Amino acid sequence: MATPLNIIFAGTPDFAAQHLAALINGEHNVVAVYCPPDKPAGRGKRLTACATKLLALEHNIIVEQPLNFKSEEDQQRLAQYNADIMVVVAYGLLLPEVILHSPRLGCINVHGSILPKWRGAAPIQRSLEAGDKKTGVTIMQMDKGLDTGDMILKTECEIEITDTSASLYEKLASLGPTALVETLALMAQPNYQASDHNVAQDNELATYAKKLDKAEAELNWQLSACELHRKVRAYIPWPVSQFTFTESGPEVEDKHHRLRVWQASVQVYQGNAAPGTIIKVDKEGIEVATTDGSLRLEVIQLPGKKALAVKDILNGRSDWFVVGSPINKLG
Incomplete structure (x- = not known):
């Protein structure tokens, strides 16, 4: 029988918040939420919390907002949560190896493409721009590379001729949480072995989704x-x-x-x-x-x-x- 996992969640925008909501409403325990420091927004440049932070506070979940994980203090603080796994969705920070290996099951990422295609910052936009017929969500085990980790689960959807990045974003925001919950159910099994499920990416097929300008x-x-x-x-x-x-x-x-x-x-x-x-x-x-x-x-x-x-x-x-x-x- 699966035992509920203790999860650290890291993410920033509404896309991430929708995944966090699925975890909050599920059987696992979110012990802390990580997101970037509040940023100035609007005409008044008032410090504004991201969607993920607002949702965490609404559910009385501890929020951590380090600038990065370069300091030993921030690294040790994360380790003190003794989490089973860290879930990363559109966080915006690169994680050092010490963080990737801190939780018992490491860190997994929800990425908005069918990897190894469109690694990088703007997979939704680049798939549309390239004329792809389909896209999807890949749940992967994170490593020190940029979206290069072994794949645990994939789910796909068609790209319609009427789709924009906004509508495709909503499609993936619907697919992603379901795929994440399914992945965590698999990883929570007492006999789970990554080697039995994970599939390495073919680097020869990789493409890069550079940030929009x-x-x-x-x-x-x-x-x-x-x-x-x-x-x-x-x-x-x-x-x-x-x-x-x-x-x-x-x-x-x-x-x-x-x-x-x-x-x-x-x-x-x-x-x-x-x-x-x-x-x-x-x-x-x-x-x-x-x-x-x-x-x-x-x-x-x-x-x-x-x-x-x-x-x-x-x-x-x-x-x-x-x-x-x-x-x-x-x-």
């Missing part, structure tokens, strides 16, 4: 419509794909506008307009030529305004979007 959000019309569409979906809710155009004319000093794209679709186009040229404007959207097909912009956001359907924006800004003109320059 704001500069990537600028749409490059020299790409195909399919590539641009994937980027639009991958960068929601951050940094949001965008394009910059310059308004100019005899009576207008050059003025730069940056527009965000919240929804778009791929259209068939076999004409010879230069990439970045507006080829059609109607209530359905603003169609822009690319190197292969066209991208129809359907929901966009003007500077300082909320995101709106193009048909609503054209009511006041139809002069900005003229067929035959480049989307990046007006006037």
Whole structure:
């Protein structure tokens, strides 16, 4: 018969908090929660606790917030909890080997991809950007590498053509807790042996999901419509794909506008307009030529305004979007 495990949980955002909630409502004991120090947020830059900390406090669980685990004091403090296992979900800190080996069963991680594909910081976004047909969650035994540990359990889901990073995040936030609970039930068995269940990753198949950068959000019309569409979906809710155009004319000093794209679709186009040229404007959207097909912009956001359907924006800004003109320059 399985004995409930004493668990240290480490995580930061809502994605992690949803996994913590599953543990709190389960049969195991969460003895401490680790998360980063509170950070300034909002216009007032007030120190704000992360979702994981708030949930832990709500359930009277001890919260620890070390800057890192470099000090011997922090290492010893964690060891004093005498935990069976440490569960890490989107924590944001690299763990030294002394921490990885401190709990009896070591540390396990919930990673938002089908490893060894998309190791790293942005697996959800990079899978969308690459046009993957499916993704999932991998529960792995952590080692000193970046997402290189042996895999304990995998679960998968389809990536739909309508998925954005936001919607895919929610799918994985639903899959992950179930997979985590199943993994812990396995590891809690008295005869559990990692060697009987864990599978080593094939490093030859590994890809790296580098952290997102704001500069990537600028749409490059020299790409195909399919590539641009994937980027639009991958960068929601951050940094949001965008394009910059310059308004100019005899009576207008050059003025730069940056527009965000919240929804778009791929259209068939076999004409010879230069990439970045507006080829059609109607209530359905603003169609822009690319190197292969066209991208129809359907929901966009003007500077300082909320995101709106193009048909609503054209009511006041139809002069900005003229067929035959480049989307990046007006006037």
